[in-house]
Amino acid sequence: MNRIICLIISLVGYCGLWASPVVVEVSPQPGNDNQNMIASIEKASLYKGKPVVIKLHPGVYDFSRSESLEKLYYVSNTTSESENPNPVKHIALLLKDLENVTIDGCGSTILLTGEMTSFVVDHCKNILLKNLNIDNSNPTQTECKVKEVGDDYMLVEVHPASRYKIEDGKLTWYGDGWEFSRGIAQSYDPVKDITWRSWSPMDGLKKAVELRPNLLYLQYDKKPQAQCGLVFQMRDAIRDEVCGFINRSENVRLENVNFYYLGNFGVISQYTDGVALEHCNFMPKPGSGRTNAGFADFVHVSGCKGKVRVVNCNFSGAHDDPINVHGTHLRVMEYLDAKTLKIRFMHPQTYGFEAFDKGDEVELVNAETLCKVWEGRIVKAQLVNPREMIVSLNKVVPATVSSLSDVVIENTTWTPEVEIIGNRFSRIPTRGILLSTRKKSLIENNFFYGMQMSAILVADDAMSWYESGPVYNLTIRKNTFLQCGDPVILISPEYRKYEGAVHKHIVIEENIFESADPSVSAIYAKGVDGLVIRNNYYEMKKGENPVNVVDCTNEKVEY
Structure with missing residues (x-):
């Protein structure tokens, strides 16, 4: 009898694995897309882990900065306190504390207006984003093509998605929530199909004149460092938003997602167990006329574990590294006692998150040699301010280590396996x-x-x-x-x-x-x-x- 009961229970569990998920359908409605998506995600949360598919009917979904969800996140490799005193993110899609949720775009486009973070996956498990396009109506990187070069001027044709204003001969690029008149530039050669960091048309600019919409005369003291046919890509240097943020989650996958523009930073995975990107394109939308798709890195993996897979993706048109996988060394600032350390985030652009937790395996490393000098485990960790943590260890740090002039600590639990297979970089x-x-x-x-x-x-x-x-x-x-x-x-x-x-x-x-x-x-x-x-x-x-x-x-x- 007990065998029969166990068999019935097993069959019920087996059938449950194949049960159809709940489908929440969403249609594009101009002016209501922000609220409709928030409502659909809230509805998915009511099923408490039962598989849910949020299905987008094909179309364009408009998300504006003014109607976005605002939430504070500290993200690795983004901005310092002086660069961005308020690291609140303006979020289109916020998935928080969810399990077994799929967003199926069915070919739809998430179109952002203004500096925004397109999606956040925070403290979630088993999340899939697929068949989706992500773009921005007014990218924070502007583009112009050189039409003519003289001894002290050049004529440039501005891409229609790049907005500008000229006041008293001064050229400023702008959008919803941002503007700049100085910054960083790259040159793109459409014949060789390569980009490089270069002189900026904003450097040494004496006067700008609009000859007609999107055709500008730019005057300088000397001959511009340009040639006909080159495309200049320009931006400021502040990474105050990210394209996507995957935080403290488990088993997150992106499949068939086209990232036509990644504003201010890329897709960041931070302290997440298992991340996969398959058949994704990080590149300008075909036919858009744009040559650039990313403000900085495309994919950034900081302090993750499990397996990180990037398979059959295209990476084209970044302003920094397409893929960066690493952990974070914090410097030991003080030995409060033989088992207690005060440690500090050292790089200006990385701070504010809990880099260690109870049970994490760690190593102390001689910063001069990068060789391990001690290993153990965290028994208590506290973020006392955005820059500093106090950690208690399971055993004594010997005097031979504490006497070293420069020691850093690494979290060895949060280090991933990595597979990067079948991708293209240009x-x-x-x-x-x-x-x-x-x-x-x-x-x-x-x-x-x-x-x-x-x-x-x-x-x-x-x-x-x-x-x-x-x-x-x-x-x-x-x-x-x-x-x-x-x-x-x-x-x-x-x-x-x-x-x-x-x-x-x-x-x-x-x-x-x-x-x-x-x-x-x-x-x-x-x-x-x-x-x-x-x-x-x-x-x-x-x-x-x-x-x-x-x-x-x-x-x-x-x-």
């Missing part, structure tokens, strides 16, 4: 991938074209960005690198004094390296124990050896 002024994690990682079958710096950077530092940590099991395999910066793969932990390898077990194999630049080498690696380089193809113009190895042990290097 129109990038910096690196393609930055990766610093001790868990097993694979970078495979990706295509990199025209990175202006290294296509892949493996660092680890405790003196600049404070982005941790060591890499212990990384394979870089079957990728193609065309016309990238020097060196194409850079493994360079930022130690000040060498006392042993920082990274371990890195394999670089079966890749294709091609460059017509005689100054470009293929691989530079330092501070690695167990480096393997084999079976790669080099079509390089550099006369000397394409591989340079420094401070490595147990290496096996083949050409």
Whole structure:
């Protein structure tokens, strides 16, 4: 009898797995899209974890900054206190404390107006965003194309989505919640299909004149650093919003999402267990005439665990690195006793979040050497102010460690496995991938074209960005690198004094390296124990050896 009851219970549970989810349908309604989406998300929350699909009927959904949800979030690698004293985000879609919810866009567009954060997933589990486009009617990065260059002037054609005003000859770019007249610029060459950080048309500008709508005469003291056909992409430097924020969540997936514009920063995953991006496009909308899609990084993973997967995505038109995966080193400021530390966020743009919690495994690291000097566990952690935490440890920190002049602490529990497979990278002024994690990682079958710096950077530092940590099991395999910066793969932990390898077990194999630049080498690696380089193809113009190895042990290097 008991067997029969157990069988019935098992069958009921099995059938429950295949039960149809609740469907909440939403249609675009001009002027009501903000409130309708809020209502649909609230309705989904009432089902208390039962699978729910919020289904958007195809169309354009308008979200304005003035009607957005406002919520304070501290986000890694964004802004300092002086840059942005009020880090409140203006949010279109806020998913908080939800479980088993899917937003199916069915090809719809989330169209933002003004500086906004398109979505936040906060303290959620099993969330899927799919079949969706994200765009902005007035991107915070402006674009203009050079039509004519003279000895002290140029004519530029402004993209229709870029709004400007001219007062007493002074040119200002503006939108809902933002404006700038100085800032950062990139140049895009449509013939070579590459971008690079460059002189800005706003530098040294004496006078601007509108000849007709979107055609401007710009006058300078000397010949502009430009040529006909180039496109200038301009922005300020303040990352006060993000495109998407995934915070303290579990199993979050983005599938078939087109990010046509990522305002102020990219999609940030912070202290989340399991993140996947599949078949997503981070690039300007086809036919839009825009050449740029992102204010800074496209995908930023800070202090996560589980598995991070980025598969079959396109990354084109960023102003910084498309993918950056790392943790955060906090500096030990004071030993309150042998088991209690006061620690501090050091980089101006990263602070305010709880980087440690009870039960987290941690390591103390000599900041000069980046070598571990102690390991243990957190028994209590408190964020005492946005910059500082006090943590209690499970065992004594010996005097040999506390006497060191510069020690940082890393959370080793919150480090992810990473798979970056089958992606394409282009129109990038910096690196393609930055990766610093001790868990097993694979970078495979990706295509990199025209990175202006290294296509892949493996660092680890405790003196600049404070982005941790060591890499212990990384394979870089079957990728193609065309016309990238020097060196194409850079493994360079930022130690000040060498006392042993920082990274371990890195394999670089079966890749294709091609460059017509005689100054470009293929691989530079330092501070690695167990480096393997084999079976790669080099079509390089550099006369000397394409591989340079420094401070490595147990290496096996083949050409």
